[in-house]
Amino acid sequence: MFNNYQDIFFAVVGDVHGYIYTMIDLLQQWENSSNQQLAFILQVGDFEPHRHEADLATMDAPTKYRKLADFPDFYEQRAIFPWPIWFIGGNHEPYGFLDQFNTGTEITHNCYYLGRVGSLVLAGLKVVGVSGIYQEEKFHFDRPKVSQISSYSNKDYIIFTEAEIIQALGYKSTDILLLHDWPANIINPVDAEEFEQQCRSRCYYDLVGNEYAKMLVYELKPKLVVCSHLHKIYRNKISLTSGNLTDIFCLANVQSGADAIAIFHLSKTGKVTEFTQRKIESRR
Numbered sequence: 093m094f095n096n097y098q099d100i101f102f103a104v105v106g107d108v109h110g111y112i113y114t115m116i117d118l119l120q121q122w123e124n125s126s127n128q129q130l131a132f133i134l135q136v137g138d139f140e141p142h143r144h145e146a147d148l149a150t151m152d153a154p155t156k157y158r159k160l161a162d163f164p165d166f167y168e169q170r171a172i173f174p175w176p177i178w179f180i181g182g183n184h185e186p187y188g189f190l191d192q193f194n195t196g197t198e199i200t201h202n203c204y205y206l207g208r209v210g211s212l213v214l215a216g217l218k219v220v221g222v223s224g225i226y227q228e229e230k231f232h233f234d235r236p237k238v239s240q241i242s243s244y245s246n247k248d249y250i251i252f253t254e255a256e257i258i259q260a261l262g263y264k265s266t267d268i269l270l271l272h273d274w275p276a277n278i279i280n281p282v283d284a285e286e287f288e289q290q291c292r293s294r295c296y297y298d299l300v301g302n303e304y305a306k307m308l309v310y311e312l313k314p315k316l317v318v319c320s321h322l323h324k325i326y327r328n329k330i331s332l333t334s335g336n337l338t339d340i341f342c343l344a345n346v347q348s349g350a351d352a353i354a355i356f357h358l359s360k361t362g363k364v365t366e367f368t369q370r371k372i373e374s375r376r
Protein backbone atom coordinates (compact mmCIF):
# COMPACT_ATOMS: atom_id res chain seq x y z
CA MET A 93 0.00 0.00 0.00
CA PHE A 94 2.68 2.51 1.02
CA ASN A 95 5.59 1.25 -1.01
CA ASN A 96 7.29 4.59 -1.69
CA TYR A 97 9.51 4.42 1.35
CA GLN A 98 12.48 6.78 1.49
CA ASP A 99 15.91 5.89 2.82
CA ILE A 100 16.12 8.25 5.82
CA PHE A 101 16.84 8.57 9.54
CA PHE A 102 14.25 9.86 11.97
CA ALA A 103 14.05 10.32 15.74
CA VAL A 104 11.43 9.69 18.39
CA VAL A 105 11.46 11.74 21.60
CA GLY A 106 9.92 11.26 25.07
CA ASP A 107 8.50 13.94 27.39
CA VAL A 108 9.94 17.40 26.63
CA HIS A 109 8.14 19.44 29.33
CA GLY A 110 9.01 22.67 27.50
CA TYR A 111 12.78 22.00 27.32
CA ILE A 112 12.94 22.29 23.55
CA TYR A 113 16.58 23.46 23.43
CA THR A 114 17.59 20.37 25.42
CA MET A 115 15.76 18.17 22.92
CA ILE A 116 17.42 19.89 19.97
CA ASP A 117 20.85 19.54 21.64
CA LEU A 118 20.38 15.78 22.05
CA LEU A 119 19.31 15.34 18.45
CA GLN A 120 22.06 17.56 17.02
CA GLN A 121 24.66 15.63 19.00
CA TRP A 122 23.48 12.49 17.26
CA GLU A 123 23.67 14.18 13.85
CA ASN A 124 27.17 15.47 14.57
CA SER A 125 28.52 12.18 15.92
CA SER A 126 26.97 10.03 13.20
CA ASN A 127 27.48 12.46 10.31
CA GLN A 128 23.89 11.79 9.29
CA GLN A 129 20.83 14.00 9.05
CA LEU A 130 17.42 13.48 10.58
CA ALA A 131 14.46 13.82 8.22
CA PHE A 132 11.83 14.40 10.90
CA ILE A 133 11.07 14.05 14.62
CA LEU A 134 8.12 12.36 16.34
CA GLN A 135 7.34 13.35 19.92
CA VAL A 136 4.94 11.50 22.21
CA GLY A 137 3.40 14.10 24.51
CA ASP A 138 4.06 16.38 27.46
CA PHE A 139 5.68 18.61 24.88
CA GLU A 140 4.31 21.70 26.71
CA PRO A 141 4.08 24.28 23.92
CA HIS A 142 2.92 27.15 26.12
CA ARG A 143 2.88 30.42 24.17
CA HIS A 144 2.31 32.62 27.21
CA GLU A 145 0.98 32.71 30.76
CA ALA A 146 -2.63 32.34 29.60
CA ASP A 147 -1.77 28.95 28.03
CA LEU A 148 -0.10 27.80 31.24
CA ALA A 149 -3.35 28.41 33.09
CA THR A 150 -5.02 25.69 30.98
CA MET A 151 -2.45 22.96 31.83
CA ASP A 152 -3.09 20.36 34.51
CA ALA A 153 0.01 20.41 36.75
CA PRO A 154 1.10 21.43 40.25
CA THR A 155 2.04 25.13 40.48
CA LYS A 156 5.78 24.40 40.76
CA TYR A 157 5.71 22.79 37.28
CA ARG A 158 3.87 25.65 35.56
CA LYS A 159 6.71 27.28 33.66
CA LEU A 160 6.79 28.86 30.23
CA ALA A 161 10.17 27.32 29.32
CA ASP A 162 11.38 27.47 25.69
CA PHE A 163 8.32 27.44 23.42
CA PRO A 164 7.72 31.23 23.27
CA ASP A 165 11.08 31.58 21.44
CA PHE A 166 9.83 29.20 18.76
CA TYR A 167 6.33 30.61 18.65
CA GLU A 168 7.64 34.13 18.16
CA GLN A 169 10.26 32.76 15.71
CA ARG A 170 13.33 33.94 17.60
CA ALA A 171 14.30 30.28 17.21
CA ILE A 172 13.32 27.70 14.61
CA PHE A 173 12.98 23.91 14.76
CA PRO A 174 15.84 22.48 12.65
CA TRP A 175 13.59 19.61 11.50
CA PRO A 176 9.85 19.16 11.12
CA ILE A 177 8.45 17.80 14.39
CA TRP A 178 5.07 16.11 14.92
CA PHE A 179 3.77 15.69 18.45
CA ILE A 180 0.76 14.30 20.28
CA GLY A 181 -0.62 15.68 23.55
CA GLY A 182 0.16 14.21 26.97
CA ASN A 183 -1.40 15.02 30.35
CA HIS A 184 0.51 18.28 30.89
CA GLU A 185 -0.40 20.32 27.84
CA PRO A 186 -2.00 23.75 27.35
CA TYR A 187 -5.24 22.20 26.12
CA GLY A 188 -6.88 25.62 26.06
CA PHE A 189 -4.55 26.21 23.09
CA LEU A 190 -4.28 22.72 21.55
CA ASP A 191 -7.99 21.88 21.73
CA GLN A 192 -8.66 24.69 19.26
CA PHE A 193 -7.08 22.29 16.74
CA ASN A 194 -8.53 18.86 17.47
CA THR A 195 -7.70 17.63 13.99
CA GLY A 196 -4.14 18.95 14.21
CA THR A 197 -2.31 21.96 12.82
CA GLU A 198 1.10 23.60 12.39
CA ILE A 199 1.38 25.53 15.68
CA THR A 200 4.56 27.31 14.65
CA HIS A 201 7.06 26.93 11.83
CA ASN A 202 8.09 23.24 11.44
CA CYS A 203 6.09 22.18 14.51
CA TYR A 204 2.89 20.20 14.05
CA TYR A 205 0.28 18.99 16.53
CA LEU A 206 -1.30 15.72 15.37
CA GLY A 207 -4.57 16.54 17.10
CA ARG A 208 -6.56 14.39 19.55
CA VAL A 209 -6.33 11.56 17.03
CA GLY A 210 -4.32 11.99 13.88
CA SER A 211 -2.60 10.17 11.07
CA LEU A 212 -0.17 11.12 8.35
CA VAL A 213 2.35 9.53 6.01
CA LEU A 214 6.01 10.50 6.40
CA ALA A 215 8.68 9.13 4.05
CA GLY A 216 6.18 6.37 3.21
CA LEU A 217 5.49 5.46 6.87
CA LYS A 218 1.91 5.62 8.11
CA VAL A 219 1.98 7.27 11.53
CA VAL A 220 -1.02 7.29 13.90
CA GLY A 221 -1.10 9.23 17.18
CA VAL A 222 -3.59 9.45 20.06
CA SER A 223 -3.28 12.32 22.55
CA GLY A 224 -4.04 12.15 26.27
CA ILE A 225 -4.16 9.43 28.92
CA TYR A 226 -6.72 6.86 30.04
CA GLN A 227 -9.06 7.49 32.96
CA GLU A 228 -11.73 4.90 33.54
CA GLU A 229 -14.35 7.25 34.99
CA LYS A 230 -14.17 9.70 32.07
CA PHE A 231 -13.50 7.31 29.17
CA HIS A 232 -17.10 6.85 27.99
CA PHE A 233 -17.99 10.55 27.94
CA ASP A 234 -17.13 13.47 25.67
CA ARG A 235 -14.72 16.05 27.04
CA PRO A 236 -16.13 19.53 27.67
CA LYS A 237 -15.66 21.96 24.78
CA VAL A 238 -12.51 24.08 24.85
CA SER A 239 -14.63 27.24 24.90
CA GLN A 240 -15.87 26.13 28.36
CA ILE A 241 -12.44 25.38 29.80
CA SER A 242 -12.61 28.11 32.44
CA SER A 243 -15.74 26.44 33.88
CA TYR A 244 -14.12 23.00 34.17
CA SER A 245 -11.08 21.48 35.81
CA ASN A 246 -8.01 21.27 33.55
CA LYS A 247 -8.02 17.57 34.52
CA ASP A 248 -11.14 17.09 32.38
CA TYR A 249 -9.05 17.78 29.25
CA ILE A 250 -6.10 15.40 29.74
CA ILE A 251 -7.90 12.18 28.79
CA PHE A 252 -8.69 10.32 25.59
CA THR A 253 -12.24 9.06 25.04
CA GLU A 254 -13.86 5.88 23.76
CA ALA A 255 -14.91 7.72 20.59
CA GLU A 256 -11.28 8.64 19.93
CA ILE A 257 -10.07 5.06 20.38
CA ILE A 258 -12.74 3.93 17.89
CA GLN A 259 -11.57 6.66 15.50
CA ALA A 260 -7.95 5.52 15.83
CA LEU A 261 -8.90 1.88 15.24
CA GLY A 262 -10.41 3.02 11.95
CA TYR A 263 -6.95 3.87 10.60
CA LYS A 264 -6.24 0.13 10.40
CA SER A 265 -2.76 -1.12 9.59
CA THR A 266 -0.15 1.36 10.74
CA ASP A 267 3.65 1.59 10.68
CA ILE A 268 4.22 3.76 13.76
CA LEU A 269 1.85 4.28 16.69
CA LEU A 270 2.42 7.27 19.00
CA LEU A 271 0.93 7.09 22.51
CA HIS A 272 1.61 9.08 25.64
CA ASP A 273 0.94 6.42 28.31
CA TRP A 274 2.13 2.83 28.02
CA PRO A 275 0.02 -0.02 26.66
CA ALA A 276 -0.89 -2.64 29.30
CA ASN A 277 1.15 -5.85 29.63
CA ILE A 278 4.21 -4.74 27.73
CA ILE A 279 6.66 -5.39 30.56
CA ASN A 280 8.26 -8.79 30.31
CA PRO A 281 7.94 -10.67 33.65
CA VAL A 282 11.70 -11.25 33.62
CA ASP A 283 12.12 -7.45 33.88
CA ALA A 284 9.52 -7.08 36.65
CA GLU A 285 11.84 -6.95 39.66
CA GLU A 286 14.18 -4.38 38.13
CA PHE A 287 11.25 -2.31 36.88
CA GLU A 288 9.52 -2.22 40.26
CA GLN A 289 12.76 -1.33 42.08
CA GLN A 290 13.23 1.68 39.81
CA CYS A 291 9.73 3.12 40.34
CA ARG A 292 9.62 6.47 42.09
CA SER A 293 6.84 5.15 44.34
CA ARG A 294 5.45 1.63 44.89
CA CYS A 295 4.41 0.11 41.58
CA TYR A 296 3.47 -3.23 40.06
CA TYR A 297 4.80 -4.08 36.62
CA ASP A 298 1.58 -5.80 35.57
CA LEU A 299 -0.56 -2.76 36.48
CA VAL A 300 1.38 -0.34 34.27
CA GLY A 301 -0.37 1.03 31.19
CA ASN A 302 -3.90 0.76 29.86
CA GLU A 303 -5.95 -1.77 27.90
CA TYR A 304 -7.05 0.65 25.19
CA ALA A 305 -3.50 1.50 24.19
CA LYS A 306 -2.85 -2.25 24.12
CA MET A 307 -5.92 -2.74 21.91
CA LEU A 308 -4.53 -0.18 19.45
CA VAL A 309 -1.22 -2.07 19.32
CA TYR A 310 -2.92 -5.38 18.55
CA GLU A 311 -5.40 -3.97 16.03
CA LEU A 312 -3.21 -1.47 14.15
CA LYS A 313 -0.22 -3.88 14.14
CA PRO A 314 2.47 -1.18 13.97
CA LYS A 315 6.12 -1.97 13.38
CA LEU A 316 6.99 0.52 16.10
CA VAL A 317 5.11 1.81 19.16
CA VAL A 318 6.49 4.81 21.06
CA CYS A 319 5.31 6.06 24.45
CA SER A 320 6.74 8.06 27.38
CA HIS A 321 4.84 9.50 30.42
CA LEU A 322 6.64 7.49 33.16
CA HIS A 323 10.01 9.21 32.53
CA LYS A 324 11.58 5.80 32.23
CA ILE A 325 13.20 3.96 29.35
CA TYR A 326 11.93 0.48 28.55
CA ARG A 327 12.11 -1.60 25.38
CA ASN A 328 10.41 -4.81 24.44
CA LYS A 329 9.13 -6.74 21.46
CA ILE A 330 5.52 -7.91 21.50
CA SER A 331 4.35 -10.81 19.41
CA LEU A 332 1.09 -10.03 17.58
CA THR A 333 -1.56 -12.56 16.60
CA SER A 334 -0.36 -12.19 12.99
CA GLY A 335 2.99 -13.58 14.14
CA ASN A 336 4.69 -10.25 13.48
CA LEU A 337 6.69 -8.53 16.19
CA THR A 338 6.07 -4.96 17.30
CA ASP A 339 8.96 -2.96 18.74
CA ILE A 340 7.91 -1.03 21.85
CA PHE A 341 10.00 1.97 22.85
CA CYS A 342 9.09 3.74 26.08
CA LEU A 343 11.30 6.79 26.48
CA ALA A 344 12.49 8.95 29.36
CA ASN A 345 12.14 12.75 29.59
CA VAL A 346 14.70 14.99 27.82
CA GLN A 347 16.10 16.27 31.12
CA SER A 348 17.46 12.78 31.73
CA GLY A 349 19.52 12.90 28.53
CA ALA A 350 19.99 10.25 25.85
CA ASP A 351 17.33 7.90 27.28
CA ALA A 352 14.77 10.39 25.96
CA ILE A 353 15.54 9.77 22.31
CA ALA A 354 15.80 6.89 19.90
CA ILE A 355 17.00 7.09 16.31
CA PHE A 356 15.71 4.86 13.53
CA HIS A 357 16.71 4.09 10.00
CA LEU A 358 14.02 3.54 7.39
CA SER A 359 15.08 1.54 4.35
CA LYS A 360 13.55 1.76 0.89
CA THR A 361 11.91 -1.60 1.53
CA GLY A 362 10.08 -0.15 4.55
CA LYS A 363 12.22 -1.80 7.24
CA VAL A 364 12.53 0.29 10.41
CA THR A 365 15.58 -0.47 12.54
CA GLU A 366 17.03 1.32 15.53
CA PHE A 367 20.36 3.01 14.91
CA THR A 368 22.81 1.84 17.57
CA GLN A 369 22.75 4.31 20.43
CA ARG A 370 25.85 6.43 20.77
CA LYS A 371 26.90 8.14 23.92
CA ILE A 372 25.04 11.44 23.99
CA GLU A 373 25.22 13.83 26.94
CA SER A 374 22.89 16.70 27.55
CA ARG A 375 24.82 19.98 27.73
CA ARG A 376 22.16 21.74 29.79
Ligand SMILES: [Zn+2]
Pocket residue numbers: 107138182183184272320321322
Ligand atom coordinates in the same frame (compact mmCIF):
# COMPACT_ATOMS: atom_id res chain seq x y z
ZN1 LIG B 1 2.71 12.42 31.11
